[in-house]
Amino acid sequence: MRSILIAALALLAVPASAQTAEPVHDDALLTACLAENAEAGDVCIGRASTACMATPGGDTTIGMSTCIAAETAQWDGLLNDAYKELTAEPGKRADNLQAVQRSWIAFVDAACAYEAGAYEGGTVAGSVGGACKMTNTARRALDLRGYQQEGSVR
């Protein structure tokens, strides 16, 4: 799947030239998708940024990076919300989750540096690194939201 994404990014990567339009990211897309797919939020990953890339200015290298960054920021917000709630009560559990989260950040940084490094010097390197970070942030946000749901059952 990643190969397809990379190929698509390479095809779309045209010079920014005279493009002045700012691509538009719509927060409502992810919110609605998660509401519809409560148990399988994975299907929502990448939808908002893909839609954003279809807006004027979204099909340039800069536009794509902007769209990916915008979706990443939204997932990051969801991740932080869940994390704050899960660590609200001080104790062993909160300390442990903090340790997990710290190691997760180091893992994503290293994994995405490795992924993007494969395309170093190419126009898509930045987008590959950004897409890697977005996907990982989304997965982690979904995991933490899953913990919250399981926690409420307990």
Added chain:
Amino acid sequence: MTSARPKLLAICLAVPLAAAPVGAMPADQADIDAPALDACIAQTGGGQSAMSCVGTTRDACVAKLKATYKDVGEVHGEMPCLGAERDYWEGRLTDRYDRLMAIEQGRAAERAEALRQAERAWIAFRDALCSYDRITNGHGTGGETAEPICLVRETARQSLILDGYIADRN
């Protein structure tokens, strides 16, 4: 490489001596059907869809153990089977890592180093993640099997991610 082993030992010691044959512990007897897992992965076409293969041979493994060791309970049977399944995915991961490392070493020293760092960071993350599953008992769902289940799942996931990297490099 932490966790599972000490627990397995404790379980082996807990198995009543009446369970014949004496001396042969369930941990040694736990048998995961590797060809069935290989076939499952091939059938899904690999990648993350192959995550559906995780655990598919576990029930058969537990059933076999219970048939041999009449006193082995569900959970006690599951632990050695989880150990055996983890060995399967670890072996697969090591194989893919070695292959990928050979490719990167052929490209540039920085690429090999980046891969080494990514894998090291992944191991630290996996261990932290799965130990969190232990202290939360799988968030109220898993009991003592929560950590080994997490280790199996995450190791499987990583081996499939490395498949993707290898495919991209070729």
